[in-house]
Amino acid sequence: MNQWWIAIIAIIVAPIIGGFLAGIDRKITARLQGRYGPPIVQPFYDFFKLLGKSRIATSRMQFVWIYGYLVFMITCVVFLVLKLDLLLLIFLLGFAGISFVLGGFSSKSPYSHFGANRELMQILSYEPVLLLMALGVYAQNGSFMISEIMKPGAAPLLPSLWPIFIAVLLVLTIKLRKSPFDLSTSHHGHQELVKGIMTEFSGPYYALINLTEWYEIVLVLGIVALFWANPLWVGIIIALAAFVLELIIDNIAARMTVGWMVKFTWAVGLVLCVLNIAYLYLIKGGA
Amino acid sequence: MGIINTSRIKSPWIMHFDNSSCNGCDIEVLACLTPLYDVERFGIVNMGNPKHADVLVVTGPVNRRTARVLKNLYAQIPDPKMVIAVGTCACSGGVFHNCYNILGGVDKVIPVDVYVPGCAAKPEAIIDGVVLALQKLSKALGVAK
Ligand code: SF4
Secondary structure, three states, rough: OOOEEEEHHEEEEEEHHHHHHHHHHHHHHHOOOOOOOOOOOHHHHHHHHHHHOOOOOOOOHHHHHHHHHHHHHHHHHHHHHHHOOOOHHHHHHHHHHHHHHHHHHHHOOOHHHHHHHHHHHHHHHHHHHHHHHHHHHHHHOOOHHHHHHHHOOOOHHHHHHHHHHHHHHHHHHOOOOOOOOOOOOOOOOOOOOOHHHHHHOHHHHHHHHHHHHHHHHHHHHHHHHHHOOOOOOHHHHHHHHHHHHHHHHHOOOOOOOOOHHHHHHHHHHHHHHHHHHHHHHOOOOOO | HHHHHHHHHHHHEEEEEEOOOOOHHHHHHHOOOOOOOOHHHHEEEEEHHHHHHHEEEEEOOEEEOOOHHHHHHHHHHOOOOOEEEHHHHHHHHHHHHOOOOEEEEEHOOOOOOOEOOOOOOOOHHHHHHHHHHHHHHHHHHOOOO
16 A cells, blocks of 8 residues: 555655756756756646647557556656565666657658657667666665665665666667757757657647656656665765756757667667676675 | 637747748848847747748748749648738739739738738747737737737
């Protein structure tokens, strides 16, 4: 019964936190660009306004995939707060990403297809890193369970897994859709091709995508916080610091190409992960 | 539904369409987005996609070719939507009014809610136009403002 309550509270509170983080994001970004910026609650205004717009359908399947994206993302958040299996969480996150891609592919617009292809390349870039992160956690703890990471008295992961942490920061940039990796859709450049996958989503369905993005922010920051789960507040501070770091990188970096993103995350992210795991297994003798 | 109506006033996303203006008004529209005027303060975001937009900002006189495009864009914006004609050309045809290819102001093709005159319309006037459009919308929705 207790578990149910935790899950329900997480489902309600996560988008509120995510929405405020998105508002802080817009405010800080505006300040970094020398502008005043919208109020912190602006994402909520946008969300409710979009809910009230009329529905324009371009394809029926699109909506099925959008609900799939939302439901899988919520499931991931529930997995995180109930401290279940990290490996399963990462596969569910993959499902969520694929639902979004199929949503993009389900209309005929070439821009939408372009965006969906790019989103696919993003998944190709971050999913292996996340899988290796789970493997690194296994090498350290001997278990994929998040409850094992958060067990009282368990040593923080960051000191032994810091190369993987750097790789996860790369994933964070991709997942938060920040420069240099905001390729399939972006929070800036509304007139450009980078808004591709959003082209055919409008009104309430666009609002649902925003909602899913808020869950996503909380989820990925939660994964970052796992690196220092004892005491958890240190992890949360690390996650918030990572968030601010992403905003600064977003504003000083230019957008790179898709090919560059895949090469960079594989060459840097995967190598860091593999070296980290190899060190844990070969030098320290494994779990 | 109160919160949705309030949000409609607080988050107008605009889409800018250039019919056949001399580009004077377009530059003024874009100037509104710069740090000096920063319309994002009011939640105004310049969208490139009619499916995400609430307010259609049109510059320049309608000619025979752009009339079709304009109608199409207007149809693609989900309700509720507003149209703002920016610049004398968009209001009435302006200096181009009796050219052989010009139909006249934007209101010859789609219903216009707010006219912002000026050649070119100043950024302040454009922001004022958006505010006026929002007041009109809030009156129509019955939200006290
Ligand atoms: S109103 Fe003046 S500045 Fe604007 S498009 Fe017409 S001629 Fe150009």
